[in-house]
Amino acid sequence: MNPVTLIGAGNMGGAMAANLLERGWVVEVCDIDPARVHSLASKGAVALSIPAQAAINSVAFIVCVVDAAQTETVLFGEHGLHRMLQPGHTVLLCPTISPLDVESFARRLAALGVFTVDAPMSGGPARALDGSMSLMLACADPVYDQQAGLLHALSGNIFRISDTPGDGARTKLVNNLLAGINLVGAAEVLALATRLGLDAGRTLDVIEQSSGQSWIGSDRMRRAIAGDYAPRAHVTLLEKDTRLALEAARAAGFDGPLGARASQVFVDAHQAGMAGLDDAAIFKYLAGR
Structure with a gap:
């Protein structure tokens, strides 16, 4: 199974990673707090020091940080994902950020040939851990179809909002x-x-x-x-x-x-x-x- 890369292993991101590991997924994890990464590595995750170390064959790249500034760093910073993203890759944007920021990130990723799933979440860490949290998805239908297995592993409560990133936000x-x-x-x-x-x-x-x-x-x-x-x-x-x-x-x-x-x-x-x-x-x- 190809890996899933998750950047941001806080309360929600860490629970999402643990859920995927429990379901048998290969998960790469990166976080600014080494203790969080170490905790997940002890459960079988692959530890990354920087986002740019992510595997080129990852199923998707899940960004689960706090705000737009951190998202900018993860995607386009000095050691960001942009250094290894390839046409056809998919990025899931899970932070709660402004719709205008989501639209901007989606445009910049599209210029690299990368698809965006606007995927804010709700429900708290306990529901992220057991896969029952809510996901509000805005993305093109072919992208959803391609990522359906991962999305349904993350959430048993998916809402399809529209095909336009920004509407999830x-x-x-x-x-x-x-x-x-x-x-x-x-x-x-x-x-x-x-x-x-x-x-x-x-x-x-x-x-x-x-x-x-x-x-x-x-x-x-x-x-x-x-x-x-x-x-x-x-x-x-x-x-x-x-x-x-x-x-x-x-x-x-x-x-x-x-x-x-x-x-x-x-x-x-x-x-x-x-x-x-x-x-x-x-x-x-x-x-x-």
């Missing part, structure tokens, strides 16, 4: 803006419940079986009630994602009532020293106000 930003709004809302009402003298766990029990329920609210507030703020998804991630969503909204001439306020809460929590905590810490921030 737009869908992800819409989703994550709602996730941010829901998380801030859940944290606010749990903080209010404790201020009213209610038991937070019992209140969340009621919410989870009533009209106020949301997946992210339940997931994060259960951690918050337990005092567990170990980072699975840092505060800075939804801070970035909601900012990008608002930028896309402004570009489209749309001004909603909730997005900007929710986004500001992540900025405020960051400035309050919670940037390195799990985004469940929004509860901690609001409860302390």
Whole structure:
């Protein structure tokens, strides 16, 4: 079996690599943190020092870093993939970045004869590990058909958005803006419940079986009630994602009532020293106000 190359072995990328290894894929891994690479190498992954060392016969090159600046470095930096990419290769772009950045990367890769799959993901590390996370795909049909085996190994929950890279990013930003709004809302009402003298766990029990329920609210507030703020998804991630969503909204001439306020809460929590905590810490921030 030809290898799959994965660049960026953080919480999501590392879980994706582990999932592929468990399913019998040959996986090359590269990350700026050697400990992450070593951990996956101990499970059978092939360790790379720089992206340009990737095998020329790789099935696909998965970019799973944090933002557009890191994506630029991975693709077109001094030791980037551009040094070895060949016509007919395929790059999967998994970071949450702006649609305009996705379109720009896709154009530059197309100039090399390389196909782009706009493939933002959602669901968290646990679902990336078991292959049940969501993938929002925007790519040409022949590219999808060629990569179907890999894509279905990564995700049992694939959404075909369109054949135009950039539309996956737009869908992800819409989703994550709602996730941010829901998380801030859940944290606010749990903080209010404790201020009213209610038991937070019992209140969340009621919410989870009533009209106020949301997946992210339940997931994060259960951690918050337990005092567990170990980072699975840092505060800075939804801070970035909601900012990008608002930028896309402004570009489209749309001004909603909730997005900007929710986004500001992540900025405020960051400035309050919670940037390195799990985004469940929004509860901690609001409860302390």
